[in-house]
Amino acid sequence: MPPETTAAVPLTEQFKRGLDAPICLTWELTYACNLACVHCLSSSGRRDPRELTTAECLRVIDDLAAMQVFYVNIGGGEPTVRPDFYDLVDHAVARKVGVKFSTNGVRIGPAEARRLADTDYLDVQISIDGADAVTNDAVRGDGSFATARRAMDNLAAAGFGPFKISVVMTRHNVDQLDGFRAIADSYGAQLRITRLRPSGRGADSWADLHPTAAQQRQIYDWLLGHPDTLTGDSFFHLSAYGEALPGLNLCGAGRVVCLIDPVGDVYACPFVLHEQFRAGNVREHGGFPRVWRESELFTELRQPASAGACASCGSYDACQGGCMAAKFFTGLPLDGPDPECVHGHGEAALAGVSADAVPVSGPGHSRPVPVTISRRRP
């Protein structure tokens, strides 16, 4: 068999049937977070008392090492607030499970930055959602832009090298793409942009924050002009504009990606923290490897999917019907168009969704909304 041509089945088809271990695994270490971003995928805020213990986390890492998961994306919540955070990172990299972790920067002081700079197989992603404090803090909370910039300054001063700056694209920051790029360049950092999903608290903010149709085109054009921008394969629905964006361009949920949440629940992807997409728990017999290989949900996701309502669309091969999570949390059928379908089919479908058809994202771990009690003046 000549090596350029894959066996009987093309590589993307092989991926859809699932791999022996995930290529890309996200692990949210804690639901605790100092921030309360309006689009938080995991509705984080309070720590869950059932959080995996240090010993349980170490076992998960050993399982990942045995499965040859090359790296894990660690997030939260704010992962660095776990007291054992650095122990877990050290254990992972010692087992050759590389770590890429996302942080809002709150705990990246000068000493932590030096420690991180001394660790191999480690990538750091600092999140900002605006190229200036006003735009960023409206989504991520007061002072969060300054906190993130301080962490970036500390990493740069420690000689960490090219860390990553991670941005969720919203209606308010699409025009700032060049600004984000300039911030990244000023640090010698890499820019990573990802798609806003209607998941977690994002379910409540999505309608107001998701990019307009014109802005989607703007993102696509910008990405074609800046092919070195990282996207986590986030915008594959935009490939329907014509040219495939770099990446696998398929939904990898339960096939090549999955998520482990702070209490050990395994979900098909980071954007579907919902009972319907929960495959199992790492605390069960057989641990994570068994969930990945044998769970009913993942087995089902690895079966050939029907194009459904998208079957007659000429772009289906390019966009694959888009993002499962985006459809699910907007109440759209999973075998139909993405809510942000570039041909507008999603918008039309959304118009027909009744409010009670939209799945409810639980309260998650959001902090209770503070009640302001007004006092009468004496």
Add this chain to the structure above:
Amino acid sequence: MTPFDADRAWRLNPQVALRPEPFGALAYHYGNRRLTFLKTPTMVAAVRALGERATAREALVAVGVPESQWPAYERALAALVDSEVIVAA
């Protein structure tokens, strides 16, 4: 792409790990964090054999690649040199 020299010794880059998969293998480079796909089991066998043979051509013969397919395999190996999956031994 630089033409591939099949008459010299090559080996898997020590910074690269191979993970077997039904289609072949994933190759992960811990240095540049790049993931490469080895798309057939024979290609995986050839890459593994490189380190045990004096030349790449010998490795191809050892894993049973017929002469008619040497050019295709050598092009694929050249791509692996470019992505630093294999290095000169």
